[in-house]
Amino acid sequence: MLIRSIRLAGFRNYTEAEIHPSDGVTVFTGNNAQGKTNILEAVYLCCTGRSHRTTHDKELIKNDHDFARVTVEADRADGMHDVEILLSRISRRRIKVAGNTVSKSGEMLGHITGVLFSPEDLRMVKDGPAERRRFVDMELSQLRPAYYYALQRYNRALKQRGALLRELINAPAASDTLDMWDAELAQSGQAIMTMRRDFIAKLSEQAGKTHEFVANGAEKMEVEYVPSVRAEESGEELRTRLEKELHRARQTDIRRQITSVGPHRDDVKILLNGLDARSFGSQGQVRTCALSMKLSELEIMKKESGEAPVLMLDDVMSELDPGRRRLLIRMLSGVQTLVTCTDIEDLAGADAGKIIRVHQATLQEA
Ligand SMILES: Nc1ncnc2c1ncn2[C@@H]1O[C@H](COP(=O)(O)OP(=O)(O)OP(=O)(O)O)[C@@H](O)[C@H]1O
Ligand SMILES: [Mg+2]
Incomplete structure (x- = not known):
């Protein structure tokens, strides 16, 4: 499975953002509290219906917004799949799969699949x-x-x-x-x-x-x-x-x-x-x-x-010793990976297909 696009609107600190990750490794880099983890959280939400950090939808909606929207589109062996989650301060969340609102939350599972590894x-x-x-x-x-x-x-x-x-x-x-x-x-x-x-x-x-x-x-x-x-x-x-x-x-x-x-x-x-x-x-x-x-x-x-799910590694590299880091990087071949780090040096050895700098919720390809 390959994620083709990630779109955020009113999600966490993002007003609007669109990301087209590489087929291999995409690195999100920037200082603390800029919005790196928020991107992985959004993708994970489309995989599982849950955030790895909170059970309260309201926390995911940007402070000054009433709604948040996350859309992830992926290419699978049997064609394109997309999941969209709409969060609201005033009503229940709405989930769309292939553009149609689903009645049971379980119906969103299995379209975008992912594994997230974070300090938590x-x-x-x-x-x-x-x-x-x-x-x-x-x-x-x-x-x-x-x-x-x-x-x-x-x-x-x-x-x-x-x-x-x-x-x-x-x-x-x-x-x-x-x-x-x-x-x-x-x-x-x-x-x-x-x-x-x-x-x-x-x-x-x-x-x-x-x-x-x-x-x-x-x-x-x-x-x-x-x-x-x-x-x-x-x-x-x-x-x-x-x-x-x-x-x-x-x-x-x-x-x-x-x-x-x-x-x-x-x-x-x-x-x-x-x-x-x-x-x-x-x-x-x-x-x-x-x-x-x-x-x-x-x-x-x-x-x-x-098919391999997308692998998301949040702040993991800096915590591993160089030997383990090298072995991990070798395991990543053939798996679409989204990585966050504050220091790009931590990824030395990884063949990054795309490097995206994150600064106050704005994204810039390096
Ligand atoms: N609902 C929200 N509305 C607006 N801003 C928010 C909301 N929730 C979180 N934020 C902001 O998002 C930022 C944190 O984003 P994130 O956790 O993605 O940071 P990060 O880049 O991963 O940082 P670190 O390197 O410290 O892990 C903080 O500035 C926080 O104030
Ligand atoms: Mg983070």
């Missing part, structure tokens, strides 16, 4: 399970719309069950409705867990190879699925197990006012030479691990769709 991603290794679930959720949603929809159904049911738990503490009789939500949680939860298990197995295999390359064979990396409920089987068996566990936890859940089992409590372990990177990894190891996760995701997407 270190949290995926260092922080709690929620960050790692978020990574898996975002990547799997892009790969499989079925995952996205299962997750939507699951989260809705989880919220309803939570509301009911609060009612049941006063009126314990009404547990029929709880049966209904447990059935829905088991049904969509089973689908989520099966897809997570399969994806993480692939991720672990790929991350092992990628990491060996990026870290120059220094250590062995593995990724392990740690589900909240045992998940060896799938389909009906897993659904039944999950439903049973939900029933079993019911009294505790009413008392504690939370749903204590299910994929919303899953974790993913990242291991370096068999040790948990979260507690044992050095700063540099954590960074390389996160990068390996992202590059592995890119490889998986490439294998599954036959």
Whole structure:
């Protein structure tokens, strides 16, 4: 897949901007706070429907504007694809695919595909399970719309069950409705867990190879699925197990006012030479691990769709030692890449197809 154009209007600090990236590496360079990351954020928004920095659409709209618009156009094996997102201060966002407004947000996924690596991603290794679930959720949603929809159904049911738990503490009789939500949680939860298990197995295999390359064979990396409920089987068996566990936890859940089992409590372990990177990894190891996760995701997407997604690297180069930087640059061949940096020297060795200077939200090709 090759992005042909990126258009921004009223997005973050941009009044209006249009970018035609190179097929290879496009570098966005400039001082701090000029608008480099904002461009990657806009592209990522068209890939996933989400910003990597905020969950509030309003923050994405330029201060003195009421609307923001982002349009990304890409050339894929089967023709041109475009996604447009319209954000508004007063109404809900609107998404267009190929010029037509979509009714379900999931319909925008899979047209523009991308992997973003930014300094925030270190949290995926260092922080709690929620960050790692978020990574898996975002990547799997892009790969499989079925995952996205299962997750939507699951989260809705989880919220309803939570509301009911609060009612049941006063009126314990009404547990029929709880049966209904447990059935829905088991049904969509089973689908989520099966897809997570399969994806993480692939991720672990790929991350092992990628990491060996990026870290120059220094250590062995593995990724392990740690589900909240045992998940060896799938389909009906897993659904039944999950439903049973939900029933079993019911009294505790009413008392504690939370749903204590299910994929919303899953974790993913990242291991370096068999040790948990979260507690044992050095700063540099954590960074390389996160990068390996992202590059592995890119490889998986490439294998599954036959096309490489766009790779976005935000402020990554300056953080890597020269050896790792060289290896990363070698991996970029054949992948359309958008890179940001404050110092162009950090990219020494990369064959930049286009260099764009960013200064107070104005872009100038160098
Ligand atoms: N909603 C908004 N309206 C107007 N300006 C905004 C909005 N949101 C962010 N900005 C501005 O965008 C700029 C930050 O942009 P961005 O994060 O892209 O910077 P950057 O070039 O990546 O900088 P760094 O090198 O520090 O990472 C800041 O000046 C900020 O004030
Ligand atoms: Mg930035």
